Amino acid sequence: MASVAEATAAAVDPMVPRIMRVQKRTRDLPGHATLELVSTDGAPLPRYAPGQFTMLYVFGVGEIPVSISGDASDGSKLVQTVRSVGAVSEAVTQLNRGDMLGLRGPFGTAWPTDELAGRDVVVIAGGLGLAPLRPSIYHLLNRRGQFGKVVLLYGTRRPEEILYRRQIETWRKRLDLQLEVTVDHAETDWRGHVGVVTKLIPRISVDLANATALVCGPEVMMRFAAAGLHDLGLSEQSIWLSIERNMKCAIGLCGHCQFSGLFACKDGAVVRYDRVRRLMAMREI
Ligand SMILES: Cc1cc2nc3c(=O)[nH]c(=O)nc-3n(C[C@H](O)[C@H](O)[C@H](O)COP(=O)(O)OP(=O)(O)OC[C@H]3O[C@@H](n4cnc5c(N)ncnc54)[C@H](O)[C@@H]3O)c2cc1C
Ligand code: FES
Structure with missing residues (x-):
């Protein structure tokens, strides 16, 4: 009871x-x-x-x-x-x-964590986008044996803007996680990658037929990341994004978050790429 x-x-x-x-x-x-x-x-x-x-x-x-x-x-x-x-x-x-x-x-909806067992997983975060993805990273690392390769690509504008810095340093020591951090602009003491996070996508080595990608960051970054992953060979059905819209009620009543038949609050925020690819190609959806 x-x-x-x-x-x-x-x-x-x-x-x-x-x-x-x-x-x-x-x-x-x-x-x-x-x-x-x-x-x-x-x-x-x-x-x-x-x-x-x-x-x-x-x-x-x-x-x-x-x-x-x-x-x-x-x-x-x-x-x-x-x-x-x-x-x-x-x-x-x-x-x-x-x-x-x-x-x-x-x-809202969730990252497809239930469908990840046995698969390679690529997590791509831009800036504050690491925050919505962090629960999925905990999920993967807490049950690490259930998954194939796990890759985390994280990009920020400058080294000073790296979120959860100490935790990233801890994750970096793990041998069962491929972690790549990149910054758009860096001073000479930065020893990591330089350039936007999407540039790291071609370096990923996963089983493309058996991999899922989780992506969160500024909309333009998600658009390029999803397109880059798709060009690499991931199916649109294997790519998931988290979208942001203005919200009021958050339960599908007010229509504030509606775009082209979808309610970001209840059909999202996590959506599969094939559901939003055409909409993302437009400047304002
Ligand atoms: C599903 C979902 C999850 C979110 N998760 C987070 C989160 O984990 N952490 C977090 O900090 N924010 C998150 N946001 C964004 C957050 O809701 C907005 O930053 C917030 O609503 C802005 O409200 P405000 O009153 O502070 O600013 P407003 O007065 O509404 O906006 C001030 C200015 O900031 C701009 N702005 C609004 N939102 C953003 C944004 N996301 N990024 C950049 N500029 C923006 C506006 O266009 C405006 O120019 C999320 C949004 C959604 C829809
Ligand atoms: S926020 Fe009201 S319908 Fe989505």
Whole structure:
């Protein structure tokens, strides 16, 4: 029988935010913050699948969609990384330990982690796109024996903008992960790749007939990455992207996120490339 707390969580109206408390805030980069959120009502935290997002509500300021960037197997906290680009995201990055905020969700589709067993997996992240992909990376590394080759390509503009830097250094030591980091521009002390992340795609050596790619980053980067992977030999059905649109309700009611018959909030944010390839070719979809 479900406990009172579980029953309460199950009965939650998807439009009503739950009050969460910031347990920890980390400043990963200037203008960014990673928050660890915990429940204030004793009810269990919502379970989520890698790739899903929540709506974070700062009281008196507003609400924004933010991907979950933690380890989905850790039910003790929700981890979310936010970059300040406007009023609400700025307010989220200014929250301190002990502050409260509202949370709805999780919402949206997930990376196809259930379909990855036995396959090679290529993860391609650009900039902050590493945050929505990180739960899938945890998934792969926590069950490493289930997959073939795992390749992570990560690109940022400059070395100072590398997100989760210490974790990347830890991952770099693993022999069962091919990790390549590139920057668009570098000073002389940078010893990694220079150039956009899509330039690394031809270097990938995976079983193309049995590989899946997960891609997240700025839209132009995803467009070139998906096209590059397809040119290399991956089928469109094996390439997955995470799309961003303005959102209000996040449950398919308001139409804010709609584009050409798809609702980014419920048909996405994670979508298969063949569903959006034509739309991505247009400048504004
Ligand atoms: C499914 C989904 C997942 C997301 N995950 C994350 C996440 O994990 N971390 C995170 O920081 N953000 C994430 N975002 C983006 C985040 O929702 C926006 O940055 C936020 O809504 C901006 O709201 P604002 O009020 O701060 O700024 P606004 O006032 O709405 O915008 C300020 C300015 O920033 C521009 N802008 C808006 N969004 C972005 C963007 N994504 N990138 C660059 N410029 C932008 C606007 O065009 C405008 O010029 C996600 C969005 C979606 C749809
Ligand atoms: S955000 Fe309202 S329909 Fe998608």
